[in-house]
Amino acid sequence: xxxxxxxxxxxxxxxxxxxxxxxxxxxxxxxxxxxxxxxxxxxxxxxxxxxxxxxxxxxxxxxxxxxxxxxxxxxxxxxxxxxxxxxxxxxxxxxxxxxxxxxxxxxxxxxxxxxxxxxxxxxxxxxxxxxxxxxxxxxxxxxxxxxxxxxxxxxxxxxxxxxx
Amino acid sequence: xxxxxxxxxxxxxxxxxxxxxxxxxxxxxxxxxxxxxxxxxxxxxxxxxxxxxxxxxxxxxxxxxxxxxxxxxxxxxxxxxxxxxxxxxxxxxxxxxxxxxxxxxxxxxxxxxxxxxxxxxxxxxx
Numbered sequence: 001x002x003x004x005x006x007x008x009x010x011x012x013x014x015x016x017x018x019x020x021x022x023x024x025x026x027x028x029x030x031x032x033x034x035x036x037x038x039x040x041x042x043x044x045x046x047x048x049x050x051x052x053x054x055x056x057x058x059x060x061x062x063x064x065x066x067x068x069x070x071x072x073x074x075x076x077x078x079x080x081x082x083x084x085x086x087x088x089x090x091x092x093x094x095x096x097x098x099x100x101x102x103x104x105x106x107x108x109x110x111x112x113x114x115x116x117x118x119x120x121x122x123x124x125x126x127x128x129x130x131x132x133x134x135x136x137x138x139x140x141x142x143x144x145x146x147x148x149x150x151x152x153x154x155x156x157x158x159x160x161x162x163x164x
Numbered sequence: 165x166x167x168x169x170x171x172x173x174x175x176x177x178x179x180x181x182x183x184x185x186x187x188x189x190x191x192x193x194x195x196x197x198x199x200x201x202x203x204x205x206x207x208x209x210x211x212x213x214x215x216x217x218x219x220x221x222x223x224x225x226x227x228x229x230x231x232x233x234x235x236x237x238x239x240x241x242x243x244x245x246x247x248x249x250x251x252x253x254x255x256x257x258x259x260x261x262x263x264x265x266x267x268x269x270x271x272x273x274x275x276x277x278x279x280x281x282x283x284x285x286x287x288x289x290x
Contacts, residue, residue, distance in 0.1 A: 004199065065214070068192035070199065073185055073262045074270050077255060078277040084288050106287030113280030116273055124269035 001122055008066050012076070013083040015060035021090065023053030071122035078117040085110050170246065173237030177250045180230030182257040186265050187223035193266075194219065248289035252282035 026049030030040075044050050067076045085107045091097040195201075195213045202210055214220050237246045259278040262268040270278075 065188065065192050066198045068189045069195055070197045072268045073189040073266060074259050074268050074274045074278065076189075077185070077258055078274070078281045081255075081281045081285065084285055088288060102287050106284040106289075109280045109284030109287065111284075113277040113284060116280065117277035120271070120273045124271075 005067075005070065005122070008063050009076070009079055011063035012060060012067055012080040013086060015056050015063055016080070017083040017086045017090070019053050019056030019060055021053075021087065022049050022056060026050035026053055072124055075117055075120070075122045078113050081110055082114045166240065170237065170241030173233065173240055174246055174249050174253065177230055177233045177237055177246075178253045178257050180226050180233055181250070181254045182261050184223050184225075184227035184230055185254075185258050186261045187219045187226060189262070189266055191217045191219035191223055244289075248286040251289060252286040255282040255285065 026047045027044065029049065030044050030047055045054065064076070064080075067080070071079075088099060088103060088107055092099045191214070192198075194217055195210065198210055201213070234246070234250060237250070240246075255278050259270055259275060263270040
């Protein structure tokens with residue numbers, strides 16, 4: 001995997017954690033919004049923390065989509081779950097919140113899960129479903145991405161044949 | 165009875181979150197490797213491919229329904245149950261759905277990772 005791809009995964013993690021934190025901080029400044037005054041939600045975006053939070057969450061979504069274009073869902077989700085740990089550490093060291101031993105256990109388990117999945121290939125493929133592969137205008141580039149370099153059996157990457 | 169509603173709400177959240185994630189993954193695999201496309205054809209080609217992909221819009225719709233279901237579920241049940249249960253069950257549900265619908269090779273390493281993360285999220289958010 002290239003360093004740029006690690007950067008994308010880091011982006012998914014950091015943008016989600018930072019976006020959620022800023023949105024939460026901004027919404028606490030605004031206070032509770034009654035169900036009868038939902039239009040107040042529109043004004044909430046004028047709060048700089050909320051606006052910044054929304055921008056960061058848009059950046060998260062773009063990074064998430066980018067990551068899914070070259071890695072499996074079952075790789076991206078665990079690999080980026082380190083964001084939960086990041087949030088807990090920010091709560092502990094920046095916001096001086098107490099973290100119970102159960103939460104520390106949670107941090108250890110998530111870190112273990114991330115370590116497990118990060119050691120494997122980013123992309124796997126069934127091999128039985130590549131009907132639209134040759135229609136791709138960029139076959140050399142987009143149909144043979146970088147997961148192949150990681151020894152996942154020379155599998156191709158596209159899943160267009162999958163039926164949901 | 166309220167307990168039943170809460171768990172039904174959690175299952176609805178998990179269902180739409182998993183559907184959204186799986187559809188988004190499928191859409192982006194159909195779009196192709198974003199890095200390679202940007203390098204060869206520019207960012208507008210990526211945007212064009214994403215915006216002309218029906219799975220992308222279905223995914224966004226499912227994610228939005230999942231988000232609003234979460235809000236409803238939170239209004240019925242305790243946040244300390246709903247949030248961690250929904251988040252960790254979504255990890256497990258995604259592993260099953262990715263294997264069945266996306267034909268990803270979910271080997272023992274990935275199952276263990278999904279289980280560890282799901283348990284960790286439940287402990288962290290609980």
